[in-house]
Amino acid sequence: MIAIKRLASSDSDFYARLDALLAFEAAQDQSVDDCVAAILADVKARGDAAVVEYTRRFDGLGVASMSQLELSQDELQRALAGLPAEQRAALTRAAERVRRYHERQPLQGWQYEDPEDGMRGTMLGQKVTPLDRVGLYVPGGKASYPSSVLMNAIPAHVAGVGELIMVVPTPAGEHNPLVLAAAALAGVNRVFTIGGAQAVAALAYGTETVPQVDKIVGPGNAYVAAAKRRVFGIVGIDMVAGPSEILVICDGHTDPDWVAMDLFSQAEHDELAQSILVSPDAVFIDRVAAAIDRLLPTMPRREVIRAALENRGALILVRDLAEACEIANRIAPEHLELSLADADEWLGRIRHAGAIFIGRHASESLGDYCAGPNHVLPTSGSARFSSPLGVYDFQKRSSLIRISPAGARTLGRIAATLAYGEGLPAHARSAEYRLAED
């Protein structure tokens, strides 16, 4: 029997227990941070030499120079060609589907002639440009996922990013052929087998060999996260991701085994992953609990799943589906399954979620790999204020402001009044110069 928490929204202390269940603040470990600060400063100062040194030390690689830490496009293509046919076909199909969904995302620029009185000839707008160069961090070891390479690299490629540089540590020299094959499919331009804070530093500051990038994306361990946090501002970064979560809202009519397995699929990531079921049907919750107990022993990663479910999982009984939606908004889950007969009708009530899976057949696992939308999603409630990774993360906007002589006369008076009010007389005079008739 697995000891997964049972909550009911009718409990007097329900919201306190729910908040305790959700509480997760990534510890910002001072010793990690100090170590990262030293590595960043060293790579900034010494470039390649420092990166090679840290890679020898941390990854146990007997390399003498950065040139030994770059993979060629040939090696990527060979990895792709060398995959078993079924894997190669699946990866290729997934890449195509992800690309097609993301091709609907690019932002478009716009401009318009200012229609107000006294503004004739004035044009305002927004210009959209891709980033020049992006760095993609791919973890080594157990969390090295080819699907993540696709999900991070394809949106950048669709955005029109000029150059995509991937870094992936290869501790003890071990390469993951699926990861390299994904890099080939996703259009990665260069791959360096480096990792940790030293790889983040190389991308952020540039070295003799590694070109400086404009933004760094991709998941990593505590050192990578701390390094990204520190270089934020010098380069752009994506969200620092927390543990993964799923929230399943079920009306009680989905096969309990399906729901149990969906909860497992989140829990198998790591011991901190969070899997929660919300249902108004108490009998159904018992059936899912029974399915969990029955299926768990059959799972290869049962120890991880058990730990995650016991630490952070929950089965929550609610009054009705409206309340389930309210709780979903409070949790703002990374993944939300609406395992409901009339899922589309409940969709309108959902304000905060990274990805919403609609209907009993929409399992998170399909979205993780090949439905098309991105699997890099806001975690730990950050769907309250952020979005899935997308093409828009690799584009940026510039405001366009063309002002005619007439427009300058109209605006100049307003600007000068406000500038004097703010104690900024040079702003005011700059505006006043443009008041004169031609």
Add this chain to the structure above:
Amino acid sequence: MIAIKRLASSDSDFYARLDALLAFEAAQDQSVDDCVAAILADVKARGDAAVVEYTRRFDGLGVASMSQLELSQDELQRALAGLPAEQRAALTRAAERVRRYHERQPLQGWQYEDPEDGMRGTMLGQKVTPLDRVGLYVPGGKASYPSSVLMNAIPAHVAGVGELIMVVPTPAGEHNPLVLAAAALAGVNRVFTIGGAQAVAALAYGTETVPQVDKIVGPGNAYVAAAKRRVFGIVGIDMVAGPSEILVICDGHTDPDWVAMDLFSQAEHDELAQSILVSPDAVFIDRVAAAIDRLLPTMPRREVIRAALENRGALILVRDLAEACEIANRIAPEHLELSLADADEWLGRIRHAGAIFIGRHASESLGDYCAGPNHVLPTSGSARFSSPLGVYDFQKRSSLIRISPAGARTLGRIAATLAYGEGLPAHARSAEYRLAED
């Protein structure tokens, strides 16, 4: 004579000198950071009591409770009504223009039926939702700008943010009526007269009185910046802004006084502000230098302007306008003036800039107040990867994934293959359950 640097792109060490001129990395002062960490922890633990205590200590206010630190909507409206008529009209007109520009920015959701073979009944898309609650930090003292209140609050309001909470410190109890009037015009819902790391903490964690927000925007000093950096992840934040910059590209045919004053308007912000002129016309550069010398003594803020121009300003001679555009892309300036006869034609060459002012009459000062686009722009070269503040910063996306039984069969095989390849069998089985015919 003001000692502003002169560079020429033909100098052998030009790019090294340019990089040195641009170098600016916000010091992350350890003592500031430690102090901020302690304040955040304290406010998180003790709520209102801690905020009141810090406000008494740092702002010298003799208050006993948080209720004395909230301003009513009445007080905001009185501040607006009490402004001199010309200021009130200018502020109102600016707010209208900013609102109208931003009304063109909201993101729209979309969805589509998956057209691929074997996917009938599958729908993919993106849902767009506003943030529930946003915090707006407004500095007290000399950098307290009503225009910034408009520029931060109006996009949030246009996005449909549910509640907008402003914090503004009032050291020694001094209120800025223009700031309060701007809050009234921009639709701010609640105003607390608190500041510093304690205000950031109150917004990020919530207290008994201050509601927890989903995102914090707005400029602040080193303590505010450090606090925002630390709470990033718990709430969203906007960019941590560096000193302001302007780059003017001029063909040599704009009135040198106009260009000098535009450089001043940036330099008057503070000693670290950066003003750079790039021109292919050496004689014109000399005329601007002469205008600077002649006009500087007439400026009330001449000491700040002189320090900024001598520290970080430059007049750069280039071979031609094409090279000027290349240099602009390398600098990725916050503000770029194309003070050119055929400015529209050069626009296509500009990839990186926060706001682009097109034509001789488009001075930055007009954009700062009332052209319409936002004046919160990426600084210190971050226009390489980020955008002006906009409505889109107060909206977020959720992926929509509705999968039909047919779609689940098509996708399930791909997903299962990849999941087994990644060593995630629960993912695979969750997909495989959905392979069965109905």
